[in-house]
Structures are given as C-alpha cells and as structure tokens.
Amino acid sequence: MTLSHEGDxxxxxxxxxxxxxxxxxxxxxxxxxxxHSLELQPMEFLWVRWYGQALEHRGGWKVKHLHQIGFVxxxxxxxxxxxxxxxxxxxxxxxxxFKNGQTPKLLSGSSIA
Numbered sequence: 001m002t003l004s005h006e007g008d009x010x011x012x013x014x015x016x017x018x019x020x021x022x023x024x025x026x027x028x029x030x031x032x033x034x035x036h037s038l039e040l041q042p043m044e045f046l047w048v049r050w051y052g053q054a055l056e057h058r059g060g061w062k063v064k065h066l067h068q069i070g071f072v073x074x075x076x077x078x079x080x081x082x083x084x085x086x087x088x089x090x091x092x093x094x095x096x097x098f099k100n101g102q103t104p105k106l107l108s109g110s111s112i113a
Contacts, residue, residue: 002087017069017092018048018083046083068097 001015024047027040051069059067072079 001089001092017051020046020048022047044085046085048083049080
C-alpha cells in the first residue's frame with residue numbers, strides 16, 4: 001500500500017494497492033542531469049500488479065462502508081509496474097468478496113505475471 005498522490009477528493013480511496021510479483025535488487029548507475037555520482041549504487045524495487053478502486057461501490061466515512069478494490073484489467077498499460085520500496089507504507093490483508101464470484105476477464109491472453 002502506498003499513498004495515491006491524487007489528492008483528497010470526497011470519498012476517493014487515498015491509497016494505491018498492489019500485489020507484489022517480485023522483489024529486485026540491482027546495481028545501477030544514474031547518469032541523468034541530476035546525477036551526483038557515476039558510481040554504481042544499490043537499488044531495490046518491487047514489481048507489482050496494481051489494484052484499482054471499484055467505482056460501482058461507494059466507500060468511505062460518509063457512507064460508513066469500506067472501499068472495495070480489484071485488479072486492474074491486464075490490457076491496461078498501468079496494470080503492472082515498478083515501485084520504489086521507500087514508497088511502501090505497509091502491507092495489508094485483503095478479504096475477497098466471494099459473493100461477487102470469479103472472473104477470468106482481468107488476466108486474459110498470455111501474461112508474464
């Protein structure tokens with residue numbers, strides 16, 4: 001879970017959540033305009049599959065219901081991404097909404113995840 005950085009607009013879910021697919025450790029060299037050193041530096045990051053807010057379900061303090069989230073469709077370019085470990089607030093425990101059933105639609109076709 002990380003902060004959404006989208007502002008606090010009403011009952012919008014204030015966090016981004018994702019399922020960790022992999023943890024990576026790399027030695028990188030930053031050579032951009034803001035670089036302070038050309039030496040190799042260790043970098044750790046996560047590969048995640050992002051969840052999105054279920055917009056058809058209202059949640060928040062005003063309606064006294066928890067927000068619902070679900071996987072972003074795999075055809076969306078933002079469904080998978082990398083995350084700096086410094087951005088992670090904490091881990092969370094998600095409770096599946098079994099009453100909504102199952103769907104194969106969100107991870108269609110061949111997947112690298």
